[in-house]
Amino acid sequence: MKNMKKTKLKIIPFSTALFFACTTQAYSQIGNTKAPPDSNYFGHSENKAYRSLPDEYKTPEYTASFLQELEHHLSADDCKTELMHHLTAQVDENILPGLIVSLRREQKIDDVLFLSLFKEVNEGPLTTSPDTSEEPQRKKTKEPTKDSCDRYSAIKFARNTYLVSKETPIPSEFASKTIKKSHGLTQQVKLYQDFDGFQILTLAKLYQNFSKRISATSAEVIIHYGTKDSEIYALSMMEQYRMAEKMFHKEIEEMKLKPIFSGKMVTFEDVIMAALETGAVNGDQINTILNVKELWDPKVTFNQKMQSFMLKIGGPAMILVPPPFNQLVALGVIFLQSVAGKQKIKSAEERGISIF
């Protein structure tokens, strides 16, 4: 029974994200305060977000192709199909209203979103048509409005057109995991809440750049001396990898200063989620990619914290504890220092055997 509950709860966030993306009221209340004013969000020349677009996206050819693609995805039928597909595939029709109520009771969603979701489910309950096929269908489905699909469609467009992977992204637990200090939002919902389509594409591009850099066949550092002389240092594979990691970290930090993000906090997890959503990375790679952060933000285990604490109090204790017991403290400190020294992995750069 416990397992059942867990499984259901894992499914909820993804469905919630879809509802969230396809519900007008919820979007304007819970989502980004910068809700798109109309469906022509990306093509409007006066729009603030559009003004911050790099020039390469402002060419007439690009705008025309984008609009054409967007119109296709913004059609009500397409959005409805997407919604129906995910709901029928992942959530039982009979438990769906209950799940939404439980979400509200657990304060995972606020009242506005709850009402809109509940209304959506109750107006179009899922049923199996006895005479035509066994495919579950809605008796009466509320048509999602055009602008409610805008954001989700923009992401879908990005996934389908100009990012690397044409394969269907594999779902990941990372996307549906609830984030701490985020009012119970999942990583996926938080991404849609915090960033618009273009921003998500920009974040995904960061990961793509990192991926390309670590796949490069070689990398060199060229030092120009101002004369005709120059020095070329060929990086080893590990130096190349660490350089790519550091560049990735730097670019994430710098992203906060970019006008298109206007001071928004961009985290490593946001970038990875954007890469996952846009198909730049698949779900089965997520666990590996999340370890990339270890270089600049290493995990500290409980044991390491305890060792650090004991070492800090060990010095004063050696003086304060009367002899001969202070010898025991000294031995304990020596032991901890040797253990901590072994556990702390100094990077190749720190040990002088690598330049990155």
Place this chain on the structure above:
Amino acid sequence: MKHYITLVVLCLFLSKPSFAQKEWNVVTRDSRGAAQITTEEIQMNEDRFENSDFKIVVGKSNEAISVNDPRISDETKLKAANTLFHLEHAKKYFTHTVKSLEVAKLEPITIRLEHINQFSDLGHFMNDAKEPQFNNALSIPAGVGMSGANIAPWKREIWFRPEKHIPVAEIMAMQGGNPLNPVIKKVRSAIYPMEMGTGLSNVVYALVNPQGSWSNTLLSSETLQAGTLLLFEAGFQIMRFLNKVLTPSHYFLDTAMIPEIITHEFSHIALSDYLELSHSTPVIEGLADYFSASLNETPKLALKIKQYSTAQGKNGKNKKLFAIEYENNRMANSDFVLSLLWGMREVLGKENADQVIFESRKYLKTNSSDIRTGLINALVIACNTTCKQPANDRLKLFIYFEKRGL
């Protein structure tokens, strides 16, 4: 015409040497990894230690050891059976598991037991007057010989030296004394200054506070400090004594009796299509160690076999950090590369790791590939062509190498 074909087939059949399954005692490992003598079937000639893949000879001889030769000791025959058994096992692994086409096409390899001559790339064997070799094994490259000096061409061979008992004290003296000394020195340097400082501060305290029975207090505290120092010193001396008692008195290594050494040497032969047998570098030795470990299904090499060796052995589970010293050819027999490669099994899976590591030989250079650039580059490039999910597996490898201090 029919009779003619039958005759030809019959002649061919008769001309082919006949090999049979023979039962011999060999050294194997039990479920806990300890050495044991078991009886195993060996594919060999009726009365000689020879089959289509290997020929076992003694010293400089070119004749396979005869089972019935009274001049050959039972111990040497046991070694012959043991090497033949493990070499066959190694060859099967490379042809069936690693699927090496080169190994499948290998010429018959001559195995020399109890061979003490040094190797000469011009004359095959060095002069008998040169210093004899003991306690090791080596694989030698093929040579063209010298017709003028009556030296025939030879093909790739594996040589096993006889064991020789050398007093450990002699080896320690050559290496600069007891390895326990630096440890004791480190602990002394941490404890003694602190004790001295406390004793001195007690004296100063007593001198500036002359009230009361300070002499008694000072005496007792100083006695306590001195006693503690003596206790530590006694502990160090006991450690030294125990170390002396527990360390074997003699060093020896009977290479032909140790399964992992036999398979290690064959691994050199299997890798020699790209990595010549002329050099012993940390990378080349580490690769041979890995395949020896992989085909024996254990990361522990030449351990738990005290009857044939008092050498330290190698442990592939020892996840030590990379240090620049491991690049030195004098450290070619350290187990860092073995443990680095063995750890890749956890990252890529056993079969995938085997394939990537074997493929990496194509991107290595015999004498110039080091660990941090040559080996890592080769493994990453090999992963591009051999890994199941190259992008993901490559990233996993980078993260793993980073954790190993590379």
